[in-house]
Amino acid sequence: MIYQKNRLKVDGFDVALLGQKFKTPIYCYSLDKIKNNILNFKKYFKKINPLICFSVKANSNLKILKEIKKNNLGADVVSIGELMKALKAGIKPQKIVFSGVGKTTKEIEFAVKKNILLINTESKSEILEIEKIARSKKKIVNIGIRLNPNTDAQTLSQISTGKKENKFGVDQKIFLRLVDYLKKSKYLNLNCLSVHIGSQILNIKPYQNMLKSLNNTIKKSNHKFEYIDLGGGMGIDYEHNNTKLDFKKYSKNIEKFLKHNKCKIIFEPGRSIIGNSAILISKIIYIKKGYNKDFVILDAAMNDFMRPALYGANHKILPYKKIKGKKIYNYEFVGPICESTDTFSNIKNFQKLNEKDFIVICDVGAYGTSLASNYNVRPKPMEILIRRNKVQVINKRENLSKLL
Numbered sequence: 001m002i003y004q005k006n007r008l009k010v011d012g013f014d015v016a017l018l019g020q021k022f023k024t025p026i027y028c029y030s031l032d033k034i035k036n037n038i039l040n041f042k043k044y045f046k047k048i049n050p051l052i053c054f055s056v057k058a059n060s061n062l063k064i065l066k067e068i069k070k071n072n073l074g075a076d077v078v079s080i081g082e083l084m085k086a087l088k089a090g091i092k093p094q095k096i097v098f099s100g101v102g103k104t105t106k107e108i109e110f111a112v113k114k115n116i117l118l119i120n121t122e123s124k125s126e127i128l129e130i131e132k133i134a135r136s137k138k139k140i141v142n143i144g145i146r147l148n149p150n151t152d153a154q155t156l157s158q159i160s161t162g163k164k165e166n167k168f169g170v171d172q173k174i175f176l177r178l179v180d181y182l183k184k185s186k187y188l189n190l191n192c193l194s195v196h197i198g199s200q201i202l203n204i205k206p207y208q209n210m211l212k213s214l215n216n217t218i219k220k221s222n223h224k225f226e227y228i229d230l231g232g233g234m235g236i237d238y239e240h241n242n243t244k245l246d247f248k249k250y251s252k253n254i255e256k257f258l259k260h261n262k263c264k265i266i267f268e269p270g271r272s273i274i275g276n277s278a279i280l281i282s283k284i285i286y287i288k289k290g291y292n293k294d295f296v297i298l299d300a301a302m303n304d305f306m307r308p309a310l311y312g313a314n315h316k317i318l319p320y321k322k323i324k325g326k327k328i329y330n331y332e333f334v335g336p337i338c339e340s341t342d343t344f345s346n347i348k349n350f351q352k353l354n355e356k357d358f359i360v361i362c363d364v365g366a367y368g369t370s371l372a373s374n375y376n377v378r379p380k381p382m383e384i385l386i387r388r389n390k391v392q393v394i395n396k397r398e399n400l401s402k403l404l
């Protein structure tokens with residue numbers, strides 16, 4: 001994304017022309033960005049040679065999943081719907097892991113039938129349920145146990161998952177008991193220890209603490225794990241000030257870990273693959289005077305893009321047309337939905353904007369459309385993908401009549 005002659009361009013396309021042609025709000029992805037992110041990820045973790053399973057909940061657009069598959073990634077899924085979509089995208093069952101705290105009987109049966117690589121379990125009850133299903137199908141099922149390492153991910157509390165008060169995984173004591181139980185199981189093969197401490201992690205320290213905790217638990221378990229699934233969570237540079245996770249350091253730490261623990265590493269990245277690959281193009285409906293600031297009322301709302309409302313996440317907002325002049329305007333960018341949380345950002349000292357102008361919300365590729373809803377009976381937004389010098393519609397705007 002760059003300004004040319006003060007007009008915002010995305011992979012060579014003029015943002016306003018896209019907005020006029022396809023109408024707003026519209027998600028616009030860059031295939032180049034996605035490919036670069038994958039290449040980058042593979043490059044930094046080359047020495048580890050991990051199985052990279054894209055976290056489908058970050059973005060479950062079928063066309064996007066197909067592109068991800070073309071780059072040889074597997075999938076991390078958390079529901080039967082995501083599993084079906086990953087399979088439909090052509091991802092091989094042997095590259096799919098199934099995570100989540102509450103898999104139903106139906107979901108487990110489907111996963112077992114499809115012979116996916118492994119089911120990551122999160123409780124004794126779930127293990128017993130999988131065992132029951134495996135026995136009835138006379139199949140040996142590969143499972144992992146998710147450890148809750150009681151590690152503070154130092155991220156937004158809403159997306160922190162690895163502390164003892166979080167619902168995810170089991171603590172070390174229970175973990176060790178489950179390992180003992182599984183040693184005697186005829187139908188379950190414990191071949192993985194999994195962990196995922198949270199999302200949008202920028203600091204290396206939580207990962208280092210997590211690896212320490214894993215080391216300790218593996219030693220105590222006296223079990224040979226074929227896979228260690230380290231989850232995802234790698235943070236990206238939402239602020240555009242070069243704060244992102246140090247992949248190089250993380251890779252070095254894992255290399256060290258592997259010296260003591262011979263196993264294959266699995267990663268489940270979502271955000272770091274897709275997060276910065278998309279913008280949300282929106283048009284200003286009205287600008288209204290408020291107390292100490294003006295409200296810029298967009299045609300995009302929390303139903304289109306929920307992260308700010310749900311997590312208090314902040315995303316950069318850029319004007320399509322850069323204008324000279326003093327940056328003295330205090331704006332709150334909001335959607336038209338009848339909720340006070342339907343707000344994207346408060347920005348001080350912004351350039352002047354006008355009604356009908358286009359703006360873009362940056363870095364919406366992860367947890368953008370996958371979290372979109374029909375709240376206020378609003379159709380879900382359109383998605384387009386820029387592939388070299390072509391624009392491809394990868395999800396039509398939802399038809400309002402479908403909602404009536």
Ligand SMILES: *Cc1c(COP(=O)(O)O)cnc(C)c1O
Pocket residue numbers: 055057058076099100196198199200231232233234268269270271272366
């Ligand atoms: C959400 C999730 C991920 C992906 O997290 P990112 O921060 O998008 O990389 C990976 N694994 C599990 C189990 C998850 O729940």
